[in-house]
Amino acid sequence: MTENVTPSVIQHSEVVGGHSPHYFQDKIKIKGFLKTSFIDWDGYITAVVFLPMCNLRCPMCHNHEIVLTPEKYxxxxxxxxxxxxxxxxxxxDGVVITGGEPTLHKGLPDFCRWLKNIGMMVKLDTNGTYPERLQHLIDDKLVDFIAMDIKAPLNDEAYRAVSGTSVDVENIRRSISIIMKSGLNYEFRTTVIPTFHTAEDMVEIAKSIEGTKLFVLQQFNPDNTLDPKLGKVEPYSREELEEIAKECKPFVSKVKVRA
Structure with missing residues (x-):
């Protein structure tokens, strides 16, 4: 089990008046449902739901079809x-909500509440561009774990290159602060791409989240990326990522390579 998790789960028997989803289903659309995953939340067996739409256009995105053409699903x-x-x-044990960017959906709080009402823990994947929405979810005890992507060092030029669009990096900083102060378990993660990230870039990111519980370096997968040119990019090897992780370690509590 993940350390120090105290999930805020409402037991099914305590739910008053049923748990019909009808009252909010017009505010949220689900385009994918993976019934069982052993890898999306360390220590737990989960289901995964995929929500459409995203405000970014990351060239390495693998879920771009539900972002760009959700009507096909x-x-x-x-x-x-x-x-x-x-x-x-x-x-x-719980449900992972991913996308796309889940915080774009007005029905997300009700969806999280509904999942808890049927006894599920909730993990949220997010790009961190909507800090106020994250704060509301945390304040209302609607999530148990947050995984936030940090695309690049926190400057406008670097973030624009990896996100495919302009991003207010101050919102990214605010989301980082909110998550670190939340009392929840969480991780910050970066997909490390040789054409975008050097070891020095990763150390810069680690410094920007100094003291964080967990920083994950994810190995880039060149298959089915939004930008087909990335299909020709050779990913960093696990060994190379482990060396980069060592350089990041002085700044974070724990750094992990996910390959």
Whole structure:
């Protein structure tokens, strides 16, 4: 199990008045549902839901089809997800909400609350561009773990290159601060791409999250990227990433390579 997690889960028997999703399902659309994952939340068995839309255009994105052409994918009924989760509560620990960018969806708070009402813990994947929305989710105890992508060193030029669009890096800084002060378990992670990131860049990112619980260096996968030119880029090897991780270690509590 992940260390020091105290999940805020409402037991199913405590829910008053049922848990029908009908009241918010017009505010959130689910385009993908992975019933079982052993890798998306360390120490837990989860289901994963994929939400469409994103405000970034990261060239390395693998989920670009639900971002750019979500209409090609049918909506997955919440009733179908509910049925599976309720029937498998003894097996499934929680639900990972990913995208796309989940915080774009007005129905996200209600969706998280609904998941908790059927006994699920909630992990949120986010790009950190909407700090106030993260703060509300944390204040209302609607998430148990946050995984935030940090695309590049926190300057406008570097972030624009890796995000494919202009980003207010002050919002990124605010999200980092909110998450680190939240009392939740969390991770910050960077997909390390040779054409965008040097070892010095990664150390700069580590310094910007100094004292953080966990910094994850993710190995780049060149398959099916939004920018097809990245398909020709040779990823850093695990050994190279481990060496970069050693350079980052003085600034964070724990650094991990995910390959």
């Amino acid at each position: 049918p909506d997955i009924p919440l009733e179908e997800i509910e049925k599976y989760l309720v029937e498998n509560r003894d097996f499934i």
